[in-house]
Each structure stands twice: as C-alpha cells, then as structure tokens.
Amino acid sequence: MSQHIVVIGGVALGPKAACRFKRLEPGSRVTMVDQSSLISYGGCGIPYYVSGDVSEARELCTTSFHMVRDKDFFHEVKGVEVRTLTKATRIDRENKQVHLLDLTTGKESALEYDKLVIATGATPRKLGLPGEDLKGVSYVCNPDDATRIREGISKGEVGNAVIIGAGFIGLEMAEAFADMWGVETSVVEITGQIMPRLVSPSLAAMGQRHMEENGITFHFGESVKAIEGEDGRVTRVVTDKRTLDADAVIIAAGVVPCSDIAKEAGLSVHERGGVFVDEHMRTDDPDIYAGGDCAIVNNLITDTPTFLPLGSMANRQGRIIGTNLAGGEAIFDGVVGSFVVKLFETSMAGTGLSLDSALAAGFDAVSVLLVQLDRAHFYPTKELMTLEMVVDKSTRRVLGVQGFGSSGDAMVGRINAVAAILKYAPTIDAVSNMELAYSPPFAAAMDILNTLANMADNVLRGINRGVGPDGFKEMWEKRAESDVFFLDCRESGDATEYLERNPGDWHNVPQGKIYEKLDEIPKDRPVVLICNTGARSYEAQVMLTDRGYENVTNVHGGMAAIKKFGVDL
Template sequence: MSQHIVVIGGVALGPKAACRFKRLEPGSTVTMIDQSSLISYGGCGIPYYVSGDVSDAKELCTTSFHMVRSPEFFKEIKGVDVQILTKATRIDRENKEVHVENVTTGETASISYDKLVIATGAAPRKLGLPGEDMQGVSYVCNPDDATRIREGISKGEVGNAVIIGAGFIGLEMAEAFADMWGVETSVVEITDQIMPRLVSPALATMGQKHMEENGVNFYFGETVQAIEGEDGRVTRVVTNKRTLDADAVIIAAGVVPCSDIAKDAGLNVHERGGVIVDEFMRTNDPDIYAGGDCALVKHLITDQPAYLPLGSMANRQGRIIGTNLAGGASTFDGVVGSFVVKLFETSMAGTGMSLEAAEAAGFDAISVLLIQLDRAHFYPTKELMTLEMIVEKDSRRVLGVQGFGSAGDAMVGRINAVAALLKGKPTIDDISNMELAYSPPFAAAMDILNTLANLADNALLGINRGVGPDGFKELWDNREERACHFLDCRELADAEAFIERNPEHWHNVPQGEIYKRLEEIPQDKPVVLICNTGARSYEAQIMLDEKGYKDVVNVHGGMAAIKKFGVDL
C-alpha cells in the first residue's frame, strides 16, 4: 500500500531520506518542505567558496554531474514534491498533520502524513551582543551568506576581519580571509586554545602557530562584549581586553539544534535541545523519525547522548531513515566523533576523545604524543606527522587519536583507520599489530600508528616516561628553579648551536656514547632527554635507568615537537 511521507527540512538528511525512500517505494508520495528558497546545498563548502577554492556558489547546490538540486530537479529526477518558502509551524500527531505557513504570503495550510521525518537541522548560536545585527556581521549558514561575504571582500570593502570562535567554521573562515584575500584577520576565542576539548593544548598550539605564520592573529581567553559601527555598518569589535578594527565579523560560536517543533509536539527532546531517537532513528512516536543536526545520537565511547552536527553523518542517517520508512530495519549505532579541518598547508584531525574530554567523562587515562615520518625515511616526499593517542590505563583501551600534519591524505587516513576500530573498543595491542597497506611512497615499514601504540604500551609499562612539548616548555621556563639537566642525545653537530645559546643548561652526550660518558650526566638532578623525535632519547632513558638514574624524563616528539610548539630556545 502506498504511503505519503512528509519531510520537514530540505538540506542534508531530508533529501537523502526522501530519495532513498522513493527508490524503495516509487509508487508512494513524498512531500519535502523547507522554509528557505535554498535546498540541498553543501554548507560545509561555504568557507571554500569564500576563499576562492570553489569558484561558483552554485557548485554548492549541484550534483556531481552538475545538475542544480532545485525543486524541479527533485520532482523530475527524484519524484519528490518540494515546497520551498514553507515553514512547518506545528505537528498534530493525533490527526497526523503538519501545519505550514508560506513565509512570503502568510497563507496557512495543513499536510497529512502517514510517516513524518524531522530534518530541521541547526541554527547558528547567537550571542545576544549589541550590534550583532549590523551590516557586515555574518553567520555561515547557507550559500547566500557565502555570496554576501565574498562579494564584500571582492569589492575591497574588507581590510580587517574578526572571527568570533576558534572551532571548525571559525578556523576555516580565518584561513579563507587571510589566505586568498590577504585580509588582516583576528580570531577571538573565549577559551585558551583553538578547537577546545577536541585536541590537546599541544596539538592546538601547533595548529595555532602555523596559522599565525600565515597571518592570522589569535586572542584567547577573551569575551566579546559588543560589536560597534557607524551608519549601521560594523567597524570594530570590543572584547573585555581590547578593541579590534573590523570591516567584517563572522560569528562562529557553534550551532544549536532546531528541535522546538518536536518538543512542542510532545516528542522526547533533550533539556539542552536535540531530538532523542533510537537506533532506528525513530522518535518516541513510531511514525516520526528524526536525524541530522536536529537530533542527538549515542557516543560509542561514553554511551551517553552526543551532538555531532556534520553533513556526512546526516547523509548516512538519511539513508537509514529512508530504508526504514519503507519497512526496513536499518540501524545507526552511534558516533565516535571523527573530524578533520584544513589549516592552510596543514590539517588537524581526530577521532574519539581528547585527554581532557576523556577525563571529564570519568576515564582514568593518559596520552602520548609521537612525531614520525609519514612514509619511508628514504622516500623524497616524506613529511613529519604528529599523532596523539589517549588510552584508558587499566583496560589499555584506546579512547581516541588526534593528529596534526600536512593537508594531504596521509594523516586523515590514519585517523580514519582508527575511527573504524573504535566502536569495537580496541586496545593498544590492536593498534600495535594493525595491518596497514605498505609501500615506501605511502608508509614506513613500521607505520606511525603501530609506533604510536607501542609508545603508549611503553608509557603504561613505565619504561618510556615523558612529557610532550607543553611539558617541556614548563620545564624549560622553570629551568633555574628546578635545576634540570637538559641532555641533547643527538650528535654534536645537531646540538652545538643550542649549547652555545644556553651553555649553563643545554648539554650533549650522543645516545651511542652514554655508557662511556656517564660521568658527565648528574644523578642528583632531573635529567631531561631530547633528540629529534623522541626515539633516541627513549633509548637513552632505558640506558640511564639500567645504570640506576632515578629522575629521567623523555621529551615525546623531541625537537620536532618543540619547534612546532614554538618554544623559544
């Protein structure tokens, strides 16, 4: 028997669910409504249109074969009826109707349904600031925003830009302004790092330093108090510490799920917003499904509700909903929280939990940081990659991996490999012995993921006791008070310049000469071991342990991490 499916929302999940269902039940009817005139666009591509990487805003609204995803496209190609500029105002569950209003004319109507899909997405988090509605102040929501922002830049109207928020969108927009257009760009962030809670302070600082090298200014621990201007147009941003000139302001303070219509209909909604669904993407009403940016899902590491507004997840959930509308039983198990963001010539990616997030969730965990070449050391295009692994101490369970590396596919490929395993609760041993495709142009014989797990194993065993670059900075900044003996385990040619700059604190004994020169290494001071990446200094730590040294620390990531972190030696 044919059905009438109504879908509220036409951006990501809605179209996917509608089209999947129509393929399975071509004789049924689907009506998709959206309050905007723009539907089925790639919102995640907006920063790349602003930057110029995407030449035409229409490309954000086209298929891979260059057809515009308009209402006519959905009707003629997909068999889905679309009503744009139509706002859903109320869901009448008893009579199975959606009440709607034409946003242009104000005309009202109702649409009956057999099954309903709520795909209302999310809205930008508004800060309630004075001046937030001025000309030149934008959110990054849809292609219209992108066109307006880029037109202002291309007309020469923007010399200074201020980004509020250092999350995904904030960083991508900062790159767009600074890289393509040479705009003086500042990022104001209320916390003390970029991508808070998603990556460690060490990785965040590496990404921050790289962006600063490319002309982006950061102001951490600051709260925006007002947006000011003249004649209705923004000219400056006032924080609790300074005033920044601004011809354009981007508010990128996150998003909130649009779940009020579900709540008003008596559906289960989290107290902070977000429709609650089961593994079949059903609400507490068996005839109503929800997903995408308006819904919560289960986090597979904590088993708690999680909010992850990503277009990729919305599309996967849309297919599941479309299948189940047609009588299927597809399930969405949950998420582990995978991400990647491009930062000029580098990228930052992760899956699972950072150490901060893991500890906040109640895990007794540690983290280890590794810098290693992404392919064979003799291959000419090799590059250093930085990975950090978070591990639960007692169970040895891997809780997450985050990384900072080139903007190519090598680093995100490693992150994706771990992401595929996390739902199965892998241990260090699973990653240590993980099989990965090998050839010198693509990987080392002992891949960086294998080595990272081995480092975590050695750390838990207590035979590789160390700190990351942030820990090294703390030791270095307090070197007089702590009287540390900084021992460079590289050859003299590598260490000599640092000895000349810091003759009282920087010392050199190559790792291969340690047993012959023990008299140069004090036993009554903390010894901090440094090499290029932390490998030789680990060997040196074992050698000193064997000779009875009690206070020896290895710098994980070595000089490579110290330089990326920006420590002034």
C-alpha cells in the first residue's frame, strides 16, 4: 500500500532518507520541506570554498556527475516533491499533520503524513554578544554564508580576521583566511587549547604550533565580551584581556540541535536539545523518525546519550531511516566519535575518547604517545606520525586513538582502522596483533598501530615508565631545583648540539654504551632519558632498571615530540 512520507529538512539526512525510501517504494509519495531556498548542499565544504580549494559555491550543491541538487533535480530524477521557503511550524501527531507556513506568501497550510521524518539539523550557537549582527560578522552555515565571506575577502575588504572558537570549523576557517588570502588571522578560544576535549594538550600544542608557523595567532583562556564596529560594519573584537582589530569575524562556537518542533509535539528531547531516537532511528512516536544534527544517539564506548553533528553520520542515518520507512528493520547502533581536520600541511584526527574525556566518563584510563615513521624507514619518502592511545588500566580496553601527522591518508587511515573495531571493545592485544596491509611505500613491517599497542602494554606492565612532551617540558623548566639528570641516549653526533647549548644540564651516553658507562650515570638523582622517538630511551630504561636504577623516566615520543610540542632547548 502506498504511503505519504513527509520530511522536514532538506540538507543532508532529509534527502538521503527521501531518496532511499523512493528507491524501495517508487509508488509512494514523498514531500520534503525546508525553510531555506538552498537544499542538499555539502556544508562541510564551506571552508574549502572560502579558501579557494573549491572554485565555485555551486559545486557544494552538485552531484558527482555535476547536476545541481535543486527542486527540479529531486522532482525529475528522484521523484521527490520539494517545497523550499516553507517552514514547518507544528506537528499535529493526533491528526498526523504537519502545519506549514509559506515564507514567500505568508500562506498557512497543513500536510498529512503516514510517516514523518524530522531532519531539522542544527544551527550555529549564538553568543548573544553586543555587535553580533554587524556586517562582516558571520557564521558558517550554508553556501550563502560562504559566498558572502569569500566575496568580502576577494574585494580586499578584509585585512584582519578574528575567529571565535578553536574547534573544527574555527581552525578550518582560520586556515582558509590565512593560507589562500594572506589575511592576518587570530583565533580566540575560551579553553586552554585547540580541539578541546577531543585531543590531549600535547597533540593540541603540536597542531597549534604548526598553525602558528603558518601565521595564525591564538589567544587561549579568553572570553569575547563584545564585537564593535563603525557605520554598521565590524572593526574590532573585545575580549576580557585585549582588543583585536577585525574586518571580518567568524563565530564558530559550536552548533545547537534544532529540536523545538519535536519538543512542542511532545516527543522526548534532551535537556540541552536534540531528539531521542532508538536504534531504528524512531522517536517515541512509532510513525516519526529523526536523525542527523537534530538527534541524540548512543555513544558505544560510554553507553551515554551523545550529540555528534557530522555530515557523514547524517547520510548513514538517512539510509537507515529510508529503509525502515519502507518496512525494514535496519539498525544504527550508535557512534564512537571519529573525526579528522586539515591544518595546512598536517592533519589531526581521532576516534573514541581522549584521556580527559575518558577520565570524565569514569574510566581509570591512561594514555601513551608514540612517534614513528609512517612507512618503512628505508623508503625514501617518509614522515613522522604521532599517535596517542587511551586505554582502561584494569580491562586493557582501547578507549580511543588520536593522531597528528601529514595531511595525506597515512595517519587518518590508522585512525579509521581503530574506529572500525572500537564498538567491539577491543583490548590492547587486539590492536597489537591487528593485521594491516604492508608494503614499504605504505607502512613499516611492524606498523605504528601495532607498536603503539605494544607500548601501551609495556606501560601497563610498568616496564616503560615515562612522560609525554608536556611532562618533559615541566621537568626541563624546573631542572634547577629538581636536580634531574637529562640523559640523551642517541649517538654523540646527534647529542653534541644540545650538549653545547646546555652545558651541565644535558648529558650523553649512547644506548649501546650504557653498561660500559654506568659510572657516568648517577643513581642518586632522577634520570630522564631522551632519544629521537622514545624507542632507544626505552631500551636504556630497561638496561638501567636491570642495574638497580629506581628513578628513571622515558620521554615518550623523544626529540621528535619535544620539537613538535615547541620546547625551547
């Protein structure tokens, strides 16, 4: 029997659910309504249009075969009726109707449904600041925003830009301003690091330093108090610590799920917004589904409700909903939380929980940091990759992996490998023995993921006792009062520069000479071991422990991590 499906929202999940359903039930009717004139666009591509990587805003609204995804496309190609500039104002569950308002004519109407999909997405979080409505202040929401921002830059109207927020969008927009257009760009972040709660302070500092090398200025621990302007246009941003010149301001302080229409209809909604759904993407009304950026789903690691606004997830959920609208029983069991963000020539990615998030969720967690080449050491083109693994101490369960490396596929490929198994609660041992495709141009024989898990095993066993670059920095800066003995385990040619720079503080005994030169290494002082990446210093730690040294610390990631972190030696 044919059905009438009504979809509220036409950006990501809505079109996917509508088209999947029509393929399964071509004889049924689908009506999709959206209050905007633009539908089915790739919002995640907006920073790359602003930067110039994507040449035309139109490309954000086209298919892979270059057809514009507009009303006519959906009607002619997909068999879906689309009503743009039409706002859904109310859901009448008793009579199974959606009340609509035509934003062009002001006419009100009602649309009957057999089943309903709420795909209302999310809206940029507004800060309620004075001056937030000035010309030149923008959010990153749709292609119209992208066009307006890029036109302002290309006309030479923007010499200074201020980005509020150091999450995904904030960092991507900072790169877009500085890299392509040479705009002096500052980022104001209320917390103490980029990508807060998603990566550790160590990885965040590495990403920050790379962006600073590319001209971005960061102001952490600052709160924006006002946005000021002249003649209706923005000219400066006032924080609690300084005033920044600004010809353009991007507010990238996160998004808020658009779930008011669901709440007003009596559906279960999270206290901070977002529609609750089950594993079939149904709300507590069996004839109403919801998904994408307006929905709350289950976190498969913490088993708690989670809001994760990602276009990739919306598309996958849209297929689930489309299948179930046609009588299927498809399941979306939840998320582990995977991401990647491009930072100039590097990228930062992760899956699962960071250490801070794991501790906040109640896990007795620890993290380990490893720096290793992304392919065979003898292959001519290779780069160092930094990965951090978060594990639960008692169960050895892997809770997450985050990384910082080149902008190629090598690092995000490792993250994706772990993302695929996180839902099954893998242990360190599973990753230690994970089978990965190997050839010298692509990986080392002992892949960095295998080595990372082995390192975590050694840490939990207590035979690799160490700190990351942040811990090293703290000890180095307090070396005068702590009497720490810093021992470089590399060959003398690598250590000479640092011996000359830091006479009396920096010492050198190559790892292979440890047993021969024990008399040069004091037993009555804390010893901190450093090599290039932490591998030889780990071997040295084992050797010294074997000879009765009790206070020996290995610097995880070695000089590679120390340099990326920005410690001044």
